[in-house]
Amino acid sequence: MTTTIAPAPARAAIDSFIHTTGSWVASQLDACTRCGICAEACHFYEATGNPEFAPVWKVELLRRAYEQRFTLTGRAKLMLGLDKPVTDEDISHWSPIVYEACTLCNKCAMVCPMGIQLGPLIHDVREAMAEAEIIPADLVEAVRKQEEIGSPLGVTDDAWVDRIEWIADEWEVEIPIDVKGSDTMVAFTSIELMKFPENIVAIAKILNAAGEKWTISTPGREVVNFGVFEGNPDRVKLFMARLLDSAKELGVKRLVVTECGHAYDLLRWTAPNMVEMPCEVTHIVAVIDELIKAKRITLRPGAFDEGGTITFHDACKIQRRGGHIEEPRNILKLLAPTSFKELDRCREESVCCGGGGGVIAIKEADPLRYKVFELKIRQMEEVGATRVAMTCANCRLQFTESLQHFGSPVKAVGLSHLVAEALVEE
Amino acid sequence: MGSTDATLVFARGPLFYTALMIFIVGMAYRLVSVLLLGWKRDRVPNKGSKLRGVAVTYAKGLLIFPFIPWVKKTFRGNQTTYLAGGMFHFGLFVVIFLGTAHMLVWKSLLGFGWPTLALPIVDFLSAAAIVAMIALFVNRLANPVLRLISGPSEWLNLLIVFLPMVTGYGLTHHRLLGIVALPYENLYIMHMMSINLMLIWIPFSRISHFMFYFFSRTYHGAQAGKRAVMP
Ligand code: SF4
Numbered sequence: 325m326t327t328t329i330a331p332a333p334a335r336a337a338i339d340s341f342i343h344t345t346g347s348w349v350a351s352q353l354d355a356c357t358r359c360g361i362c363a364e365a366c367h368f369y370e371a372t373g374n375p376e377f378a379p380v381w382k383v384e385l386l387r388r389a390y391e392q393r394f395t396l397t398g399r400a401k402l403m404l405g406l407d408k409p410v411t412d413e414d415i416s417h418w419s420p421i422v423y424e425a426c427t428l429c430n431k432c433a434m435v436c437p438m439g440i441q442l443g444p445l446i447h448d449v450r451e452a453m454a455e456a457e458i459i460p461a462d463l464v465e466a467v468r469k470q471e472e473i474g475s476p477l478g479v480t481d482d483a484w485v486d487r488i489e490w491i492a493d494e495w496e497v498e499i500p501i502d503v504k505g506s507d508t509m510v511a512f513t514s515i516e517l518m519k520f521p522e523n524i525v526a527i528a529k530i531l532n533a534a535g536e537k538w539t540i541s542t543p544g545r546e547v548v549n550f551g552v553f554e555g556n557p558d559r560v561k562l563f564m565a566r567l568l569d570s571a572k573e574l575g576v577k578r579l580v581v582t583e584c585g586h587a588y589d590l591l592r593w594t595a596p597n598m599v600e601m602p603c604e605v606t607h608i609v610a611v612i613d614e615l616i617k618a619k620r621i622t623l624r625p626g627a628f629d630e631g632g633t634i635t636f637h638d639a640c641k642i643q644r645r646g647g648h649i650e651e652p653r654n655i656l657k658l659l660a661p662t663s664f665k666e667l668d669r670c671r672e673e674s675v676c677c678g679g680g681g682g683v684i685a686i687k688e689a690d691p692l693r694y695k696v697f698e699l700k701i702r703q704m705e706e707v708g709a710t711r712v713a714m715t716c717a718n719c720r721l722q723f724t725e726s727l728q729h730f731g732s733p734v735k736a737v738g739l740s741h742l743v744a745e746a747l748v749e750e
Numbered sequence: 751m752g753s754t755d756a757t758l759v760f761a762r763g764p765l766f767y768t769a770l771m772i773f774i775v776g777m778a779y780r781l782v783s784v785l786l787l788g789w790k791r792d793r794v795p796n797k798g799s800k801l802r803g804v805a806v807t808y809a810k811g812l813l814i815f816p817f818i819p820w821v822k823k824t825f826r827g828n829q830t831t832y833l834a835g836g837m838f839h840f841g842l843f844v845v846i847f848l849g850t851a852h853m854l855v856w857k858s859l860l861g862f863g864w865p866t867l868a869l870p871i872v873d874f875l876s877a878a879a880i881v882a883m884i885a886l887f888v889n890r891l892a893n894p895v896l897r898l899i900s901g902p903s904e905w906l907n908l909l910i911v912f913l914p915m916v917t918g919y920g921l922t923h924h925r926l927l928g929i930v931a932l933p934y935e936n937l938y939i940m941h942m943m944s945i946n947l948m949l950i951w952i953p954f955s956r957i958s959h960f961m962f963y964f965f966s967r968t969y970h971g972a973q974a975g976k977r978a979v980m981p
């Protein structure tokens with residue numbers, strides 16, 4: 325189900341397409357040879373065989389809008405009836421394709437012979453959908469919650485404080501809140517808070533053990549940014565400002581994003597082009613790797629060698645697009661030197677979990693999301709994994725839910741959690 | 751001079767130069783119109799080196815994947831496209847730049863020439879390129895994704911590139927094949943006319959991807975390089 329409010333969705337979408345089309349976008353659209361190779365990269369296509377899920381088809385409307393506005397051939401083709409215009413029906417037709425059958429994982433860019441960055445281009449298509457206000461209802465609701473309540477899961481300020489206090493008590497771990505002058509501000513996701521509290525505990529233990537001067541922030545308590553999923557730049561900036569303003573207020577040197585892929589992509593790789601950054605941004609897995617290398621924490625080598633094969637799932641926004649491909653491997657090779665095995669397609673070519681890009685928040689996408697996860701199950705079976713580690717809570721939510729759905733015995737674990745378990749107290 | 755001769759002189763003379771001009775001006779127009787849309791500056795601090803990413807992506811894209819595409823995991827699902835696509839491009843480049851007849855055209859245009867490959871090699875590769883094109887055509891017809899994303903211009907592109915290739919191949923084998931019904935001159939005219947058509951067509955079609963390739967590859971390499979991942 326989609327929400328239709330705007331009178332002329334196509335008009336609004338086309339304006340947005342035209343607005344986003346700079347030289348990079350245009351040159352990439354013009355480089356496409358329509359060879360179709362990208363289709364095979366997409367887990368949604370691989371799992372369903374639906375040609376409409378081919379990445380190149382997901383940017384079809386952007387292509388039409390660009391060609392018909394900016395190129396002679398495009399205009400001529402439209403006049404001669406050799407190409408179709410962008411209509412209101414098209415917007416409604418493509419909306420579920422780009423919101424529910426794409427996790428913006430950008431794997432397609434890794435196989436396109438022309439190197440076209442399809443993920444970001446599909447995000448541009450989402451922006452146009454958002455402009456046209458043809459967005460899946462569940463996404464609209466999550467965005468509203470984040471805007472009004474402060475968290476897409478609807479966690480209120482009070483509930484957040486209660487929950488943090490409960491976590492600190494329950495696991496007897498110190499979690500500094502709003503400490504000015506700290507070096508590091510850590511921003512968690514609501515998913516960790518509500519579904520994987522042990523992740524918060526793990527990260528707290530690690531940072532405390534390292535003697536890091538760190539804090540979390542009340543106003544900057546939510547790292548998730550549903551504006552990105554929706555494709556609304558204003559809300560992206562609004563949600564981001566809550567974090568960055570807090571970091572500035574606290575005077576920290578760095579902002580550490582925990583297990584949230586798209587938030588990391590946004591804050592590390594996009595934000596500096598949108599706003600003034602108060603500090604540097606990094607990911608928790610890089611911090612942990614750094615702490616180990618600097619001998620600020622000590623881990624029991626081989627701590628997880630027992631218990632069968634352990635494998636690693638590369639998250640699209642933390643590994644492939646985030647750049648943290650080696651760090652988790654350094655850690656796993658230390659913790660499970662003999663039982664750690666790579667999946668067949670891994671690192672930059674990793675198969676996405678199927679829940680990213682906001683897909684997991686859209687109820688209608690559930691069947692598709694499970695279908696896609698079958699690929700992941702097959703991959704894990706191939707290496708005989710009993711456990712799969714990862715650095716993204718959104719992936720983990722998709723893994724936990726889907727493994728349960730399929731009754732798989734494989735256990736999904738957070739890498740930080742493994743590290744915390746293997747900590748040697750000095 | 752017979753009318754066939756006159757037509758040939760026209761096709762490889764004034765018409766060819768006109769087509770060439772349209773090609774050059776057209777491509778320049780495409781380039782400028784894309785460049786003028788404006789570039790955004792990237793102020794994101796790098797993790798790795800953009801330059802290295804760009805170098806690696808070109809090395810992979812030009813030297814590795816065309817020749818050993820099976821190192822790509824997605825090769826499994828696209829064997830025809832990878833193999834026939836690679837064969838087609840390779841054959842085409844060799845014929846255009848290393849075939850003696852074509853080098854002489856380059857020489858007349860540029861003022862200097864270069865060593866070429868022996869005819870049997872060039873001939874074999876041009877046959878391979880033609881076969882590859884047919885395979886690509888059949889594949890486009892058969893594959894549901896390719897059918898979906900192919901509009902009239904995609905089919906026309908194939909035809910317009912195919913014509914100079916078959917007529918060119920026919921020229922080399924004219925005696926051998928003993929095409930009696932079609933005199934050499936007529937075939938030559940067809941070859942020249944199809945080339946002229948192609949030259950005029952390229953700037954208005956996706957065949958111009960060879961120019962934009964350098965933009966998208968560079969961007970891809972830089973994006974991967976700054977994140978310190980393999981492009
Ligand atoms: S792989 Fe690249 S060039 Fe081929 S159709 Fe997809 S986007 Fe276009």
Ligand code: SF4
Binds near residue numbers: 367377382
């Ligand atoms: S970004 Fe990922 S999910 Fe989206 S089309 Fe590309 S491969 Fe498919």
